[in-house]
Amino acid sequence: MNVSPVNDPLELLTNKGNRQASFLSPIWNPFACTLAGFGLAIFVNWGFRKPVMSGIQKHIAFAAIGGGAGYYFDQKRNEYLAKRDAVLRHYIELHPEDFPVKDRKKYADVLESWVPVR
Numbered sequence: 001m002n003v004s005p006v007n008d009p010l011e012l013l014t015n016k017g018n019r020q021a022s023f024l025s026p027i028w029n030p031f032a033c034t035l036a037g038f039g040l041a042i043f044v045n046w047g048f049r050k051p052v053m054s055g056i057q058k059h060i061a062f063a064a065i066g067g068g069a070g071y072y073f074d075q076k077r078n079e080y081l082a083k084r085d086a087v088l089r090h091y092i093e094l095h096p097e098d099f100p101v102k103d104r105k106k107y108a109d110v111l112e113s114w115v116p117v118r
Contacts, residue, residue, distance in 0.1 A: 030070035037066020
């Protein structure tokens with residue numbers, strides 16, 4: 001029986017090193033929060049009717065705080081997703097009868113034949 005690992009519920013929740021994260025995945029949240037911090041410094045200067053790039057140390061500090069916050073949020077998100085996957089994996093291991101491995105279907109088996117009516 002040729003069963004694709006995609007159809008196995010436990011295989012979906014297991015990463016055995018065969019799935020690689022994209023290039024932007026680990027840096028997206030820190031980068032976006034760094035830009036948000038820099039933008040916040042510009043907005044604060046604009047709100048106080050100062051030149052938007054005055055007080056460059058404030059821009060650097062806000063960008064650094066934003067980058068740190070983005071890194072922290074990324075780590076917390078990864079911890080949450082790992083915990084969620086562990087809970088789901090444990091549940092599937094305890095109740096294998098609720099999650100049978102299914103055969104892969106082709107589109108030809110699912111879709112009805114179509115004949116255009118003119």
